[in-house]
Amino acid sequence: MDILVCLKRVPLAGSTFLLTPDSRDVDTNHLAFGISPHEENAVEAGVQLIEQMGGSLTLLTLGSADAEEQLRSQLAIGASRAILLETDGEDWDPQATASALVEAIQSEETKFDLLLFGAESADNAGYQIHIRIAHALGLPIVTNVKSMKIENGVARCERVVGTQREIYETPLPAVITVRDGLNIPRYPSVPGRIQARKKPIDHKKPTPKVPKLEKVSLSVAPSNTGGAKVLGNGAEAVPALVEVLQTIGILA
Amino acid sequence: MILVLIDHDRGELDPLSLRALTAARKISDEVQAVVIGEAGSSLSGIAGEYGASAFHVATHAGLTDYAPAASGKVLQQLIAQLNPVAVLAAGSPRGNEQLAHLAALMDLPMAAECSSITLSTGADSPHLVTRARWAANLLEEANVHSDLLIATVLAFSVEAEPLSPPLVPTVEKFTPDLSDRDLQVKVIDRGGDAVRGGVTLADAKVIVSGGRGVGGPEGFTALEELASLLEGTVGCSRVVTSAGWRPHAEQVGQTGTKVAPDLYIAAGISGAMQHIAGCKNSKTIVAINTDSEAPILAYADYAIIGDLHKVIPALTAAIKEAKGR
Ligand SMILES: Cc1cc2nc3c(=O)[nH]c(=O)nc-3n(C[C@H](O)[C@H](O)[C@H](O)COP(=O)(O)OP(=O)(O)OC[C@H]3O[C@@H](n4cnc5c(N)ncnc54)[C@H](O)[C@@H]3O)c2cc1C
Ligand SMILES: Nc1ncnc2c1ncn2[C@@H]1O[C@H](COP(=O)(O)O)[C@@H](O)[C@H]1O
Numbered sequence: 001m002d003i004l005v006c007l008k009r010v011p012l013a014g015s016t017f018l019l020t021p022d023s024r025d026v027d028t029n030h031l032a033f034g035i036s037p038h039e040e041n042a043v044e045a046g047v048q049l050i051e052q053m054g055g056s057l058t059l060l061t062l063g064s065a066d067a068e069e070q071l072r073s074q075l076a077i078g079a080s081r082a083i084l085l086e087t088d089g090e091d092w093d094p095q096a097t098a099s100a101l102v103e104a105i106q107s108e109e110t111k112f113d114l115l116l117f118g119a120e121s122a123d124n125a126g127y128q129i130h131i132r133i134a135h136a137l138g139l140p141i142v143t144n145v146k147s148m149k150i151e152n153g154v155a156r157c158e159r160v161v162g163t164q165r166e167i168y169e170t171p172l173p174a175v176i177t178v179r180d181g182l183n184i185p186r187y188p189s190v191p192g193r194i195q196a197r198k199k200p201i202d203h204k205k206p207t208p209k210v211p212k213l214e215k216v217s218l219s220v221a222p223s224n225t226g227g228a229k230v231l232g233n234g235a236e237a238v239p240a241l242v243e244v245l246q247t248i249g250i251l252a
Numbered sequence: 253m254i255l256v257l258i259d260h261d262r263g264e265l266d267p268l269s270l271r272a273l274t275a276a277r278k279i280s281d282e283v284q285a286v287v288i289g290e291a292g293s294s295l296s297g298i299a300g301e302y303g304a305s306a307f308h309v310a311t312h313a314g315l316t317d318y319a320p321a322a323s324g325k326v327l328q329q330l331i332a333q334l335n336p337v338a339v340l341a342a343g344s345p346r347g348n349e350q351l352a353h354l355a356a357l358m359d360l361p362m363a364a365e366c367s368s369i370t371l372s373t374g375a376d377s378p379h380l381v382t383r384a385r386w387a388a389n390l391l392e393e394a395n396v397h398s399d400l401l402i403a404t405v406l407a408f409s410v411e412a413e414p415l416s417p418p419l420v421p422t423v424e425k426f427t428p429d430l431s432d433r434d435l436q437v438k439v440i441d442r443g444g445d446a447v448r449g450g451v452t453l454a455d456a457k458v459i460v461s462g463g464r465g466v467g468g469p470e471g472f473t474a475l476e477e478l479a480s481l482l483e484g485t486v487g488c489s490r491v492v493t494s495a496g497w498r499p500h501a502e503q504v505g506q507t508g509t510k511v512a513p514d515l516y517i518a519a520g521i522s523g524a525m526q527h528i529a530g531c532k533n534s535k536t537i538v539a540i541n542t543d544s545e546a547p548i549l550a551y552a553d554y555a556i557i558g559d560l561h562k563v564i565p566a567l568t569a570a571i572k573e574a575k576g577r
Contacts, residue, residue, distance in 0.1 A: 017390060
């Protein structure tokens with residue numbers, strides 16, 4: 001089976017955000033980078049499938065040249081090769097991103113049986129790149145999948161909605177977007193890392209487009225409270241908390 | 253006119269759709285609603301209560317259950333008839349998904365999870381939106397360059413407000429033209445409860461949530477006892493699910509469940525923004541943490557500084573006593 005995973009380099013923010021002086025981007029000076037957890041699950045799922053069924057696992061990203069770091073660490077987990085659509089680092093809008101990814105997928109000799117995505121990207125959370133790509137390629141798409149089984153060319157997928165699990169089935173080739181919880185992504189091994197250095201990464205230069213969803217500026221969302229009222233230390237503070245619970249109506 | 257997609261699950265309303273209707277009313281004098289599938293036709297009354305002047309029911313033999321690609325097609329065909337200035341839906345997994353199908357079919361931009369929308373004032377000016385990014389920790393101001401605005405409404409940015417007096421919408425049946433391909437991906441079955449026990453995270457009024465500070469799976473017994481005493485349920489951080497201490501269904505946060513209980517107790521949770529993203533709409537947050545500098549304290553309403561292994565049992569005992577009186 002030939003599998004493609006689309007992933008995106010994002011800064012790993014801690015508990016607060018700093019913005020660049022022009023308020024257009026996150027200040028990443030002191031941040032490490034990674035990929036969104038959902039995409040880690042997608043790579044892990046892809047690796048498990050080729051371990052079971054054989055085949056290839058290709059990674060595809062559109063981003064700055066630095067995204068090679070994220071491709072290498074996912075190659076170390078077991079992907080076969082990667083494609084980097086290199087930009088100058090500016091965020092592309094969803095339509096431009098999707099059409100560059102589509103062009104890259106269509107120019108591949110490999111016809112992928114399964115295209116895996118994160119349910120949404122950690123930074124942009126546009127909820128759409130994968131759906132646009134599925135339409136452009138004429139493929140069915142199942143989203144937000146938390147468990148899947150592939151048998152006889154059909155993917156059986158589970159998605160959790162509230163307390164219920166919904167079941168979907170789709171023939172392959174198909175696009176499937178996955179969520180955190182699908183599996184527990186493995187860490188790269190030392191031999192994996194060494195092999196990854198030699199695995200091929202194709203670099204391509206996609207053509208930018210005028211954005212239709214055009215970012216103007218970013219701001220940090222206001223937080224709900226101005227900070228906690230400290231009720232005290234240890235078990236001694238419990239009576240004060242019980243009083244609070246009575247005031248807010250949790251306890252009669 | 254703004255067209256609002258009213259989401260339902262085999263006839264049961266998604267209440268977030270009422271927030272989308274309310275948001276639409278704030279920016280337009282005329283709001284119409286659409287439901288996909290005959291099962292949604294009973295929702296015309298409530299759509300009128302929240303401001304819809306017309307109620308479109310898309311009926312088709314294939315529309316028996318949720319089928320997101322078909323929804324995109326239905327919306328595209330209805331828009332061609334009605335020519336609205338915007339199409340809105342709730343910022344929910346289903347709302348985002350169905351409008352993304354629409355946007356993909358029409359090759360138009362889509363702005364997901366908007367907390368504010370200003371419609372274009374003329375032919376050459378874009379629509380302006382403020383949309384949530386980074387799990388609503390950052391807000392983005394963006395221009396949407398398109399005649400038709402396709403956007404979803406950030407779940408907690410607007411409360412649903414009924415209109416008084418309510419409208420009685422005209423009910424319009426609409427039969428879309430759908431192929432088997434459009435209906436290929438559809439819910440074909442449902443599994444049992446994805447969550448153990450009665451109360452689910454998303455509906456719970458009280459959540460007692462544990463993080464790395466709980467120390468291991470055994471430590472959650474005390475949290476479970478406190479939660480059941482308060483008729484609530486247990487939640488946890490991602491560290492906890494990654495370690496396999498608790499099932500993923502209990503994870504609160506950006507990649508887990510977003511919750512909004514009356515009371516959220518965060519015990520041994522540092523307050524990473526991806527966790528906060530899932531619990532910040534709680535009415536009251538209480539943090540129990542050994543570290544008086546933990547980031548969670550910036551978001552919590554109340555805090556106890558101390559070891560949760562001492563505080564939780566003491567709290568359980570004190571609540572039992574208070575209830576006994
Ligand atoms: C894109 C992305 C998405 C993510 N999604 C999620 C998500 O959905 N949900 C989520 O939770 N995380 C998510 N994370 C992970 C998140 O960044 C944090 O790593 C995680 O929330 C930390 O969990 P924690 O608070 O349990 O652990 P820690 O950060 O290690 O904090 C443990 C806390 O416990 C306190 N403590 C220790 N011992 C005790 C004790 N005995 N009594 C009281 N307090 C004690 C410590 O002072 C500390 O504050 C995501 C990360 C990324 C990058
Ligand atoms: N720049 C990118 N390069 C490759 N894949 C991407 C990129 N942006 C988004 N994706 C994929 O599309 C998914 C959804 O992204 P989004 O529509 O931004 O929420 C992500 O989880 C990735 O799998």
